Amino acid sequence: MSGAGDLVLTLPLWAELLAAALLVVGAGFALVGSWALAKWRDPLRRLHGPSKATTLGVGCVLIASAGAFAVLGQPSLHEFLISLFLFITAPVSAHLVVKALLKLDPRLRPPAAPAPTDAASSFAGAGNATPH
Amino acid sequence: MILPALLPWVALAFVLALLFNAWRLLRGPGLPDRILALDTLYINALALLVVLGLMQGTKLFFEVAMLIGLLGFVGTVVLSKYLLHGDIVE
Numbered sequence: 001m002s003g004a005g006d007l008v009l010t011l012p013l014w015a016e017l018l019a020a021a022l023l024v025v026g027a028g029f030a031l032v033g034s035w036a037l038a039k040w041r042d043p044l045r046r047l048h049g050p051s052k053a054t055t056l057g058v059g060c061v062l063i064a065s066a067g068a069f070a071v072l073g074q075p076s077l078h079e080f081l082i083s084l085f086l087f088i089t090a091p092v093s094a095h096l097v098v099k100a101l102l103k104l105d106p107r108l109r110p111p112a113a114p115a116p117t118d119a120a121s122s123f124a125g126a127g128n129a130t131p132h
Numbered sequence: 133m134i135l136p137a138l139l140p141w142v143a144l145a146f147v148l149a150l151l152f153n154a155w156r157l158l159r160g161p162g163l164p165d166r167i168l169a170l171d172t173l174y175i176n177a178l179a180l181l182v183v184l185g186l187m188q189g190t191k192l193f194f195e196v197a198m199l200i201g202l203l204g205f206v207g208t209v210v211l212s213k214y215l216l217h218g219d220i221v222e
Contacts, residue, residue, distance in 0.1 A: 011135065020134045023183075027145035030179060034149035037172055038156050043165055046156070050172040054149075058179040061142075065182050068135075069191060078194040079182070082201055086175065089205040093171045096212035100164045103216055 015071040019064045026060030029053045043101055044108060051094035059083045139187045146180040167211045174204025 011019070033056075036049030066079035102108055153176060157169035178197045185193035 016133075016135050020138050023135075023138065023142045026179070027142045030176060031145045031149050031152075034152040034172060034176065037169065038152035043162070046165065047168065050168055050175070054172055054175055058175050061179045061182055065186050068186065074191065076191050076194060078191070078198055082178070082194070082198050085198075085201055085205075086178075089201075090171075090175060093205060093208045093212070094168070096209060096216075097164045097168045097171075100167070100212050100215040101162075104162065104164065 011068060011071060015068065019068045022060050022064035022067070026057045026064065029057030029060065031057070033057060044098070047094050047098060051091050055086055055090040058086060062086070135186070139183060143180060143183045143187070146176055146183060149176045150180070163215060164212075167208060167215070170211075171204060171208040174200055174207075178204075 030053070033049035033053030036053065037046050040046045040049075062079045062083040066076070066083075069076055069079075150173060153169050153173045157166050157173065160166045160169055178200050181193045181197045181200070185191060185197075
């Protein structure tokens with residue numbers, strides 16, 4: 001790799017340490033998220049990894065890259081846009097997968113909350129509390 | 133000095149994450165699990181491209197990463213909607 005590291009070598013030490021820390025944290029979170037996706041046997045438990053851990057890990061990596069290039073004097077809007085897009089869309093993807101799972105197997109739904117029997121025991125007062 | 137020595141290990145971590153996702157893609161009993169595995173494959177591939185862009189010192193890969201992110205999300209939404217509104221079970 002002839003061009004490898006040419007740009008990255010000229011980072012000041014504080015920027016390099018910060019980027020290295022963010023990259024390690026990000027890679028760790030993404031690895032744990034994918035490991036959680038591969039490991040769990042319950043389909044609803046498998047959602048925790050990709051929706052939260054992988055999104056956070058990849059967001060950290062993108063922030064590290066954006067910061068490194070910004071310190072070098074080549075700020076690019078792309079990484080911020082990608083990480084913003086990821087933070088918005090990855091949980092939405094997980095939500096849609098949950099809806100598909102619940103449609104295909106309605107037994108997975110949590111049981112409905114029992115109806116409040118007393119006016120004083122419901123949150124919004126008598127006649128207003130309806131269990132979903 | 134730190135970053136050029138560290139970046140191959142970060143890339144290796146993402147390659148491992150991709151392998152885990154491929155395992156779930158092949159294994160996952162049922163379609164929603166495979167859709168989720170595919171979406172996570174897209175996201176990890178995006179991150180791997182960003183790391184490769186850092187290793188080579190170029191911003192060229194970010195265009196590709198943005199494309200992968202956008203199209204991956206669109207694909208996931210389309211597949212999930214097809215599962216929700218189509219007749220798959222019968």
